[in-house]
Amino acid sequence: MSNFTGEAVTSVSIDEIKKLVGMQLGQRYVNDKDRFVEDLGAESADIANLVAAAEEKFGITIKEAELASLFTPDDLFLLIKKRMQ
Amino acid sequence: MSSEDITTLIEMLAWRAEVSDSHVAFTFNGTPCTYEELWRGVNRFSAYLQRLTLHRQECVLIAMPNSAEFFFAFYGIQRAGGIAVPIFPNSGRERIHAIASACQSRIVVVPAIVLAEEIRQVKGTDVSRGLKVVTVEDSQGEVEKSDFPTIQPEDVAFLQYTSGSTGNSKGVILTHANLLTNIRQMIVGMEISEREIFVSWLPVYHDMGLILKTMVPFFLEAQTHLLPAVLRDVRPWLETIQARRATFTAAPDFAYRMVLNHVQANEYDLSSLRVALNAAEPVRATTIREFEKRFNLKNVMTAGYGLAEATVGVSMSQPGESPRVDERGFVSVGRPFPEVDVKTVDGEILIKSAANCKGYFNNPNETSELFQKDYIVSGDLGYIDATGNLFITGRKKNMIKHLGQAIAAQELEEIVDSIQSIRFSAAVGIDRGRIEGEQIYLFAEMRNEGSPEIWGELTLQIAGAVHTRLGIHPARMLFLKPHAIPRTYNGKIQHFLLKEEFLSGKLKANGLILFPDY
Numbered sequence: 001m002s003n004f005t006g007e008a009v010t011s012v013s014i015d016e017i018k019k020l021v022g023m024q025l026g027q028r029y030v031n032d033k034d035r036f037v038e039d040l041g042a043e044s045a046d047i048a049n050l051v052a053a054a055e056e057k058f059g060i061t062i063k064e065a066e067l068a069s070l071f072t073p074d075d076l077f078l079l080i081k082k083r084m085q
Numbered sequence: 086m087s088s089e090d091i092t093t094l095i096e097m098l099a100w101r102a103e104v105s106d107s108h109v110a111f112t113f114n115g116t117p118c119t120y121e122e123l124w125r126g127v128n129r130f131s132a133y134l135q136r137l138t139l140h141r142q143e144c145v146l147i148a149m150p151n152s153a154e155f156f157f158a159f160y161g162i163q164r165a166g167g168i169a170v171p172i173f174p175n176s177g178r179e180r181i182h183a184i185a186s187a188c189q190s191r192i193v194v195v196p197a198i199v200l201a202e203e204i205r206q207v208k209g210t211d212v213s214r215g216l217k218v219v220t221v222e223d224s225q226g227e228v229e230k231s232d233f234p235t236i237q238p239e240d241v242a243f244l245q246y247t248s249g250s251t252g253n254s255k256g257v258i259l260t261h262a263n264l265l266t267n268i269r270q271m272i273v274g275m276e277i278s279e280r281e282i283f284v285s286w287l288p289v290y291h292d293m294g295l296i297l298k299t300m301v302p303f304f305l306e307a308q309t310h311l312l313p314a315v316l317r318d319v320r321p322w323l324e325t326i327q328a329r330r331a332t333f334t335a336a337p338d339f340a341y342r343m344v345l346n347h348v349q350a351n352e353y354d355l356s357s358l359r360v361a362l363n364a365a366e367p368v369r370a371t372t373i374r375e376f377e378k379r380f381n382l383k384n385v386m387t388a389g390y391g392l393a394e395a396t397v398g399v400s401m402s403q404p405g406e407s408p409r410v411d412e413r414g415f416v417s418v419g420r421p422f423p424e425v426d427v428k429t430v431d432g433e434i435l436i437k438s439a440a441n442c443k444g445y446f447n448n449p450n451e452t453s454e455l456f457q458k459d460y461i462v463s464g465d466l467g468y469i470d471a472t473g474n475l476f477i478t479g480r481k482k483n484m485i486k487h488l489g490q491a492i493a494a495q496e497l498e499e500i501v502d503s504i505q506s507i508r509f510s511a512a513v514g515i516d517r518g519r520i521e522g523e524q525i526y527l528f529a530e531m532r533n534e535g536s537p538e539i540w541g542e543l544t545l546q547i548a549g550a551v552h553t554r555l556g557i558h559p560a561r562m563l564f565l566k567p568h569a570i571p572r573t574y575n576g577k578i579q580h581f582l583l584k585e586e587f588l589s590g591k592l593k594a595n596g597l598i599l600f601p602d603y
Contacts, residue, residue, distance in 0.1 A: 019541070022545065023541065023544045023548070023562070023601075025548070026548030026551075026552050026558060043317065044521075045339075045522075049560040052560070053603075057603040
């Protein structure tokens with residue numbers, strides 16, 4: 001695994017994900033189970049941007065079909081963790 | 086009287102109320118509204134505005150989402166002699182106030198369904214800063230008066246704000262004559278008849294959704310079925326096309342790409358479509374090909390071109406003809422509509438038409454830059470091939486096309502620059518080649534370098550400010566060292582160069598990006 005800078009990224013924490021989600025959606029307080037659309041006010045493009053940022057940060061690829069099953073920071077965390085194993 | 090004689094939008098509605106009274110003007114979310122009901126709602130709201138002593142050609146803001154009430158407000162303002170100023174309903178208070186002050190408006194119409202708390206906040210004198218906040222429901226019980234002013238073809242019908250940046254707002258001035266001209270041009274150019282069945286989720290407060298999807302059908306008494314402008318789910322759009330056997334729909338390329346991502350072949354029968362217009366952002370040949378393949382359609386998706394300064398529609402490729410794609414992959418947007426003259430000067434597209442706007446409201450500087458003799462200077466780059474077909478290849482002005490909405494880079498930069506610890510900023514649109522299309526990237530040079538905590542806090546602050554002002558989220562926010570943003574000798578931002586340096590990794594390699602680390 002390598003990210004944009006070529007440095008190896010080998011681990012991920014839920015706090016990192018929540019921070020990333022907060023930055024992307026302009027939300028100071030984000031909980032594990034907050035829903036992107038209903039609770040955090042995201043539009044579909046915001047989710048695409050969030051995923052793009054996660055891909056660049058963690059050096060992974062998320063398929064567009066997988067977007068449909070990402071509802072919360074926790075979902076995103078589990079998917080990234082799985083990819084890194 | 087016949088449709089030939091109509092010279093104003095108000096005449097058009099009055100005539101429809103007379104000859105098509107009990108016929109359905111439009112449905113919203115399936116609920117019909119007849120021409121008679123529409124006209125009554127318009128007159129009631131107009132009478133209400135007269136009681137508020139609306140002056141002739143006074144601007145009234147409308148911050149309402151797609152709804153039947155939007156039309157009562159929009160035409161009610163014009164009926165009373167005023168100028169309607171529809172704005173993005175999620176506009177934050179700052180933007181509402183910026184536009185209200187730019188057009189000296191003292192009244193803003195909002196939906197009654199806004200939460201009680203928000204109304205209380207907006208109606209509070211501190212927050213509304215002298216703006217009177219009204220709803221269409223306030224006009225209920227109003228007696229429909231008969232002494233409305235006569236509206237002239239050269240009266241301004243509405244302003245379409247394309248930029249609301251402080252001190253340089255651009256409200257495109259459209260007269261009744263402009264609108265009737267473009268309505269007729271589109272009817273001929275797109276071969277639209279009264280048998281057309283329109284389905285649209287496009288915002289009714291914005292040109293394509295407002296003019297093509299509601300004024301054109303009202304003019305012809307064609308069916309139009311409107312939906313909320315929410316694109317989280319594309320299914321209601323497709324379901325309505327199927328259920329109503331729609332013949333004409335329109336959307337930016339992004340929306341069709343969303344359909345391709347979420348809907349499988351044969352889930353919907355879209356075979357009734359004659360035209361699926363793809364416009365308001367760059368048209369991708371792959372979208373046309375994939376969409377038609379997915380739903381087993383042939384030569385139904387047309388590519389269109391237009392801009393608010395020419396009312397809305399300028400050209401569209403012919404339905405029933407296969408798309409023309411040049412060697413660089415650009416899709417032709419067809420031949421200009423009748424009585425529209427398009428030429429290119431140094432690669433830039435210039436347009437001459439009776440639908441050309443009168444300029445930008447209260448902005449003589451921008452207005453003088455818009456015109457070159459009888460032509461408007463579009464800011465778009467392109468060429469016309471030997472067969473007379475127009476191709477759009479890029480933009481000269483620095484506009485970001487975000488989900489079909491054009492946003493001036495300058496407007497975003499003003500928001501970022503207003504933050505104390507930011508030295509200088511630049512906004513660019515970047516298309517990563519994926520579903521979401523062009524997205525907003527904000528680059529900000531720090532005054533003092535700072536720390537990850539400070540940058541994180543600034544990201545939240547800026548994302549919040551952009552959302553409050555414009556109702557959108559930037560895709561990325563990057564903090565840079567001073568002088569990282571390339572500029573010309575006289576200080577103009579070189580947006581194109583910045584984009585190139587970012588995408589090629591040069592900014593990163595030169596150690597100019599402070600945050601984030603990816």
